[in-house]
Amino acid sequence: MENEKSKKKLDIKRITSAILGLPLVIIVLTFGNKYLVDIFLAIVACISMQEYFNAISKESKPIRWLGYLACISIAFIHFLPEKIPSSILENLIMLIIPTLLLILFSIIVVTNMKINFKDISYTLFGIIYIISCIGFMAKIRGLENGVLLIWYAIISAWASDTFAYFIGKKYGKHKFSKVSPKKSIEGCIAGVIGAVIVALIYTFAINEINSLDYSYIYIIIMTIILSIIGQIGDFAASSIKRYVDVKDYSNLIPGHGGMLDRIDSLMFLSPFAYVFLTII
Numbered sequence: 228m229e230n231e232k233s234k235k236k237l238d239i240k241r242i243t244s245a246i247l248g249l250p251l252v253i254i255v256l257t258f259g260n261k262y263l264v265d266i267f268l269a270i271v272a273c274i275s276m277q278e279y280f281n282a283i284s285k286e287s288k289p290i291r292w293l294g295y296l297a298c299i300s301i302a303f304i305h306f307l308p309e310k311i312p313s314s315i316l317e318n319l320i321m322l323i324i325p326t327l328l329l330i331l332f333s334i335i336v337v338t339n340m341k342i343n344f345k346d347i348s349y350t351l352f353g354i355i356y357i358i359s360c361i362g363f364m365a366k367i368r369g370l371e372n373g374v375l376l377i378w379y380a381i382i383s384a385w386a387s388d389t390f391a392y393f394i395g396k397k398y399g400k401h402k403f404s405k406v407s408p409k410k411s412i413e414g415c416i417a418g419v420i421g422a423v424i425v426a427l428i429y430t431f432a433i434n435e436i437n438s439l440d441y442s443y444i445y446i447i448i449m450t451i452i453l454s455i456i457g458q459i460g461d462f463a464a465s466s467i468k469r470y471v472d473v474k475d476y477s478n479l480i481p482g483h484g485g486m487l488d489r490i491d492s493l494m495f496l497s498p499f500a501y502v503f504l505t506i507i
Contacts, residue, residue, distance in 0.1 A: 268364055276357050285472070290347065391414040441507060
């Protein structure tokens with residue numbers, strides 16, 4: 228009985244947090260220009276990086292300043308001149324990882340091995356994991372009709388999470404993986420179906436309101452793939468938490484945990500969503 232009450236309280240917290248937080252996300256992504264969105268996403272990245280560093284600090288000494296600096300760089304994505312020759316831009320992109328490696332190994336040398344290979348490995352992973360994924364959300368918002376398209380990524384992640392949680396909680400009987408014991412096969416399937424339904428309703432609405440002609444078949448295929456990728460992203464975040472033995476990344480969002488707990492699936496699917504949405 229006590230356990231049932233605590234579960235109901237958790238559900239109320241989840242719903243309340245979503246109701247209070249969603250308007251802010253809608254306002255920023257709908258009415259903010261691309262520069263404001265980039266700044267918003269940079270803040271989200273900094274919070275996520277802080278949570279990640281706090282979690283792995285049990286296992287290593289992450290180079291925090293470099294991680295935060297990488298987060299701040301998201302705010303300047305659309306400050307790059309649009310007419311940079313593609314060859315120069317490609318070279319700059321290819322140099323990002325080697326430059327990070329150069330900095331990280333230089334830190335090992337300068338600190339006389341007080342910072343070691345394990346420390347820089349965890350730091351580099353965090354930067355790649357958080358920055359590259361959140362950065363693609365900024366790229367999606369910067370597309371033509373990006374103010375509409377970005378919601379496909381959000382729907383694929385959050386609608387999937389919502390349906391998977393509530394359907395899995397009520398009907399889930401077959402556990403999916405030890406990585407996240409509470410998740411069920413039934414919940415995962417419900418997450419995909421729920422995301423597709425919401426995406427189709429959204430597509431119908433924007434097609435009618437904005438005189439667009441987005442293909443429903445394409446949306447179904449895209450949403451199924453993105454929902455599956457997002458759920459893998461959720462498992463990925465859970466595997467990190469299990470490794471460092473933490474339940475949630477933080478208690479920032481009541482009922483959800485930390486920022487990383489809330490956006491883990493969205494982060495993971497955003498690069499793939501960008502590719503799909505540039506084709507649409």
